[in-house]
Amino acid sequence: MVRTRGNISRCGSNDAPESSRHSAARKRPTASARRRGQHEANVVEDDIVENEVPDVPREDEQVIDNDGGGFPASGLSPLCDILYEYIDLGLVLGFVERWHPETNSFHLPIGEMTITLDDVSSLLHLSISGNFCSIENLEYEDSVQILTTLLGVDRAMACVELNQSRGAQVRLSWLRDLYHSCCENELWEFAARAYLLHLVGCTIFANKSATYVRTHYLDLFRDLSTCRTYGWGVAALVHLYEQLGDASFANTKQLAGYLPLLQAWIYEHFPTLGRKQVRDTYVETEPRALRYVTGRAISAIADVRVQLDGLTYDGMIWNPYVAHRAARQLVTHSMFSGFLRVGTVVQRHLPERVLRQFGFIQPIPRPPSSVPMMDFEAIDDRWKKHEQFVVHQVVQAPAPFSCSDGYLQWFRRVSHPYILRGAEADRPSLVLVPRLRRNLPDDITVQRTSPSSSSSGLLGLVKRIVGGLQRMIDCRDVTEGTVAWDRTHELLQMAQDGLEEEETRGGRRVRGRRPSTSG
Template identity: 40%
Template sequence: MVDAATQDTGAETNAQDTGAETDGDELEGFLGGPRDPLVLTEYADHVAGSVWSGQEHLELKLCSHGRKVHNLGRSIPAIEDMVAGTGLSPLIACSIDIGDRGIISSFVERWHRETSSFHLPVGEVSITLDDIASLLHLPIVGAFHDFQPLCTDETVLLLVELLMVSAEVAMTETGQCGGPYVRLQWLRDVYQRRCQTQHWTVAAHAYLLHLLGCTLFANKSATHVHVAHIQALRNLTLAGRYAWRAAGLVHMYDQLNDASLSTSRQFAGYITLLQCWIYEHFPSVAECNADPDYDEVLPRACRWIATKKTVKKLSTATYRQCMDRLRILDACWMPYAEHRPVQNFHPISCFSGKLCKGPAVVRYKLERFMHQFGYIQCIPAHPVHSWVSYDDVDDTWTHYSDHLEAAGDLCVVSGQCAPDYIDWFFVISHPFMTAPQTNPPRDAYAMQPSHIPHEAAPTSTHVDPDANEPRHAVEACHAIAEALEQHLNVLGTSTHEEVIQKCLRIVKSVTEDRNVYVRSRRRRCTDQQ
């Protein structure tokens, strides 16, 4: 973060001046939805309105290609260096077998195009560039590729040039696919034939296009991949210079935008990315299985196991109820601390503006989910939807250092919000998906975690005998600093895990009463005779 004013492609106004202070005003809006629709301007067509009104909405159909990637396997040794040079090789290992329809459907119906974020009872959250860095290990610094739309003749010429097929074969394949697409099975066949004839560069083109079609740029067809993506692979020595991480995020946002409409019945896109992001940030919502043999040098997406045996078949309705009870301490706001030695935080992850992939342009406004970066979440500026050219978006990204989100106040407690944020958020959003919850709990960002892995979980009546009267949270900071200092100065007295658990216990004992306080523990007197 930088201490500088945020630049953007369009002017924005302060939310406090556009209806944030509306306690005494009569607001028009939607039942259970935003009372002030100035932010979520497309809510009338959103799936959340249908769910709230009781209309039946089936779980989304998912298109997961994990098995296709696994079946094709790693590239043969002759092209390994070419594949690695593009920066896309980490995708080979980042594919789960089964998509969890219930959990993905419940998150998709909380996504909003206007803010590029999920709306939860704890505020807005989103998949960030930093998430993709840790989950997938893809290149981030680089240029956008324009991925120009292709007509039939251009598609055929690309396939003839880069895959060494005849014009007749290319025309037959695109004709069968009904446009500038080829089948994934057809690509696998081309790859095998080019390996047999030792046309290694062509084999690499086929392999990488298949990999992109099964992962980063998966689409609703479930069987086809757009030929436009091979344009970025024409020169394999230059392919690593593209911002694949940003391109993947744009594609994910674009698919979420489509799937969150009330008329949608399917979610395409990179299922592994979304599902593993949920596992990392919301372990109290999604009961997940971590690979005990996971090595931290691998992308974090490789950490999670999702097979028919391990994925819980809970309904979307069950997940809705669980997420409606979500509190700030239930989320894992910054889950990659252990991964930082492998994948360091890059300043470009603090970019705030617009991202593009070909004709698709999405908003990426960090000010809406600053609590994911360790800063207190404040009311963001009101979004202004202005037209920008591709060149403007590309230029802003190229000079990303001039467009980094300004740093705010650090959180005392992970996920902390400004005092007025929750009240504002409950006016402009629909934090709950099921009736009758309509009013924000005043301690929404102070309540203790409520782990609800199934339809219901018994409430514990145990009272900690060590709990004392609450004291100010500054003492929590001192306690954490003391624990870390002792661990660094007196090595061998505690393991890293023990120290982390101790710090987490201190943080999770936080309560709120207008100011932030922390419960202190009485020192136990022990007889050391």
């Protein structure tokens, strides 16, 4: 039998109306009328990029059979081991303020990045295929019915808990007590549902209260034998997208969602950020989120802002899961472009905006609002036929940071990737140096130079010209093979030669100067 973490109280209900070992009536609770409408939103069509198509595996991702315990496998077992004792709030908030809900991506100086279905699959080892979690908000009487039917409590106890929780929700502590009581009375199905509801309430469906979980999630465990058919990784991503979008507004004071997922994603793609340790005992058959151990120390958000504003290609790992592919392959569901949903919550998943995270060249993507509105039925139908709506006709990237001509120029025109104020000439240059890190085979590093003191006069002007010409090349403001490209390179070389000669001449004057003597 799977046991919950920590101490479990001995108090709880022992007067269950029926044993869960007998089949219970499976009447679906009445839905709230306001949840039956259509969801109007935009999706991205399937013909997204116009280039050569590589082979992408089409089989479903590997299943995980290690669920343990005395109830049917739920597909949620990896969550039992992923526990970050401390969340680095400064690091997390530094990314939250760069989140754009319209694209569901972080806007950074090097372009867009986001948490994708592939990230969820690799970090958490949750399924990213299967059915959407279809849930509907419950009214008071519906919540009473689902608690008595699926958790085995009597009506009085259910009403007391709902009244104390002030809504269609229950306390996590109440679920722990109930789980212990059900185990003592060998009501294993009731115990399993209490455990699983507590598990998702602490992890993938965590809310701002950190104390309660909504009762409608319990309906996902009505039939324990079918729990595994849900795409739990999809649900985790949709819920996190929703919470990031909410937190990106200035008037929002709290952030919910499964923050270890976000924090582990940052650790994987930005190895120089955050204060963490890597487990020496980690093996690639485990979820990637288990690689890291977090401490009490947190990052200062002011420092994170400076680091992200100064981000260049050498601070990135675009595709960190190369060594992990034996455990979690890149499957077609990862490249699905369209809408994902949990109940009435619908979010865009747009991998065509972050193709470098999959090892492909990043082109200029189409607007996220480029297709007509859809209802829930159409969204579900597209997911079932996901192979028709994957990003295809992509090109393998010769280098992890590869993007099409004009991409960075376009991105910096339509977005605002910097948080701190500063002159454009003082921004770091995205110098492309093809040298690989030995321990990170899919990463590109750049030789760092120490920041020079501010220059003035003619020498400072020449330095700014060199920086401007270099950015024109880095951002593809000029097209390779054209006359403008050749002239820009010639001017850059002339300016660099003149700058080097001037600095060398100045150094000779200093070194050759005779010391003054007093007469």
